[in-house]
Amino acid sequence: MSASADPVKVMKEQVGKAAADRVKSGSIVGLGTGSTTAYAIQYIGERLKSGDLKDIQGIPTSFQATVLAKEYGIPLTTLDEVDRIDVAIDGADEVDPNKNLIKGGGAAHTREKIVDSLAEEFIVVVDSSKMVDRLGSTFLLPVEVLPMAMTPVMKAIEKLGGQPQLRMGVKKAGPVISDQGNFIIDVKFDRIDNPAELEKTLNNIPGVLENGLFVGVTDVVLIGEIKENQPTVREI
Numbered sequence: 001m002s003a004s005a006d007p008v009k010v011m012k013e014q015v016g017k018a019a020a021d022r023v024k025s026g027s028i029v030g031l032g033t034g035s036t037t038a039y040a041i042q043y044i045g046e047r048l049k050s051g052d053l054k055d056i057q058g059i060p061t062s063f064q065a066t067v068l069a070k071e072y073g074i075p076l077t078t079l080d081e082v083d084r085i086d087v088a089i090d091g092a093d094e095v096d097p098n099k100n101l102i103k104g105g106g107a108a109h110t111r112e113k114i115v116d117s118l119a120e121e122f123i124v125v126v127d128s129s130k131m132v133d134r135l136g137s138t139f140l141l142p143v144e145v146l147p148m149a150m151t152p153v154m155k156a157i158e159k160l161g162g163q164p165q166l167r168m169g170v171k172k173a174g175p176v177i178s179d180q181g182n183f184i185i186d187v188k189f190d191r192i193d194n195p196a197e198l199e200k201t202l203n204n205i206p207g208v209l210e211n212g213l214f215v216g217v218t219d220v221v222l223i224g225e226i227k228e229n230q231p232t233v234r235e236i
């Protein structure tokens with residue numbers, strides 16, 4: 001690895017490529033969102049262009065994924081047109097030892113959960129900084145909420161022991177708006193002891209569309225690491 005290379009970027013590219021290499025011709029592929037998955041989309045496109053991969057259809061999880069897929073020449077389809085998703089590739093903000101995740105750093109977790117959960121095989125691509133012993137230790141939990149329900153949802157989250165904050169835009173005055181036109185509330189929990197229960201409890205609050213806990217969905221995690229100055233990929 002060259003001295004000037006950004007190690008996180010190198011790890012992300014390495015796992016993105018490793019995931020793209022697992023895609024088989026004739027597959028319907030869920031295309032995740034974020035900076036790591038962007039490399040997977042790029043390499044799927046390159047394999048298609050070189051003829052190494054044929055007859056792929058992508059199902060994007062966001063506006064970003066749609067734009068990238070078009071840029072790299074991946075034909076797109078929708079959930080209305082297909083009866084299966086063979087494989088989905090997606091990033092994560094945290095991964096615990098049970099392969100449970102926090103997602104939604106890019107506000108895309110609602111569509112991601114639909115697509116990733118439907119896939120026969122769900123491959124998560126992360127750099128090693130995303131591995132945690134306990135979910136919620138480094139990242140706030142994203143919750144997508146209908147704008148008119150923001151205040152009651154925040155109060156309900158406080159009753160559960162969370163500290164909610166409305167995600168604000170960068171280079172945009174006011175809140176972040178999801179691809180569905182909703183707000184994102186980021187929640188700090190002191191401890192997430194039971195992610196499966198919290199996932200259900202949060203989704204049961206009227207006005208919540210989806211939260212970023214992905215429990216029991218992941219099949220494979222590809223982790224980008226730097227060992228002896230060389231990028232490697234570890235699988236769990």
Ligand SMILES: O=C[C@H](O)[C@H](O)[C@H](O)COP(=O)(O)O
Pocket residue numbers: 032033034035036037090091092093103104105106107108109112
């Ligand atoms: O909403 C966004 C997604 O859940 C991303 O997959 C997640 O935030 C990880 O993104 P990145 O690969 O850019 O760290």
